[in-house]
Amino acid sequence: MTAERIRIATTQYYIRPVESYGQFVDQVSGVVATAGDYKCKLLVLPEYFTIQLLTLGDLTRPVTEQVRTLARRVPEFTELMSKLAKQHGLYIVAGSIPNLEPNDHEKVYNDAFVFNPRGQHVIQGKMHMTRWENEEWFVSPRRLFHVIETDFGKIAVTICYDVEFPELARAAAHAGCYILVCPSCTDDRQGYLRVRYCAQARTVENTMYVVHACTVGSLPMVPAVSMNYGVASILTPSDYPFARDGIAAEGNINQEQLVIADIGLDTIQQARDNGTVLPLRDSLTTAELTSRLEQVTL
Secondary structure (H helix, E strand, O other): OOOEEEEEEEEEEEEOOOHHHHHHHHHHHHHHHHHHHOOOEEEEEEOOOHHHHHHHOOOOHHHHHHHHHHHOOHHHHHHHHHHHHHHHHOEEEOOOEEEEOOEEEEEEEEEEEOOOOOEEEEEEOOOOOOOHHHHOOOOEOOOOOOOOOOOEEEEEEHHHOHHHHHHHHHHHOOOOOEEEEEEOOOHHHHHHHHHHHHHHHHHHOOEEEEEEEEEEEOOOOOOOOOEEOOOEEOOOOOOOOOOOEEEEEEOOOOEEEEEEEEEEHHHHHHHHHHHHOOOOHHHHOHHHHHHHHOOOOO
């Protein structure tokens, strides 16, 4: 069953040093409460927004050790987000946090925890590592890509770099997803635009919404996330039933902000069936494309 219309919120989350875990809780709780006050059904937080908790530890230690120490906070983090999801009655894609492999505490993943209004969660891990995650933080990729059933339809999560790989979004669309969620953390304009341009391409290719959340602010004492650049947005297909520029809503560059829009889920199916163009229907499978490849010499 798919709801016809829902209100969603995405964040430009300001990462700043904190002096206590309670200060982090207050900041996150304020964001979630605001989304709840606006009667949102879904809230998206950005990748690695939890990194501000590193400022509670010893910043002179190697960052690989700091990240693994942060991963030990996963139980209290999930408890907090579960409580907030239940309290405000909404789905929360809780950005991402480093998460340890249970049987190997040297192995860490970049995981998004997705909560329902009953406080239950599923995990979608990042599947493609950026160079600094791979070479400096030694973060491992997850292997499974999930289609998540909600009471308003199916969603999928592509964490930052993952959205730059079109096969994930295409698989989600073929599985019935109308909404693709993209929590991101980018430190400069080029990095942000790589994610944004690819997110917009995914809306056109698959006739789906993409909800992009960004970190803003700075943690000068933490390598790789010392600066942040971002504009959160709710992106639509580029066709007549949707926003004129393919943007249902977006924030202002690098400001702490909640971005909210109402989206029509029934409109997605209508566009997939009767749009000006039908890219999802007309796309070739990998096998079909491979069978048509022909090398020629000029």
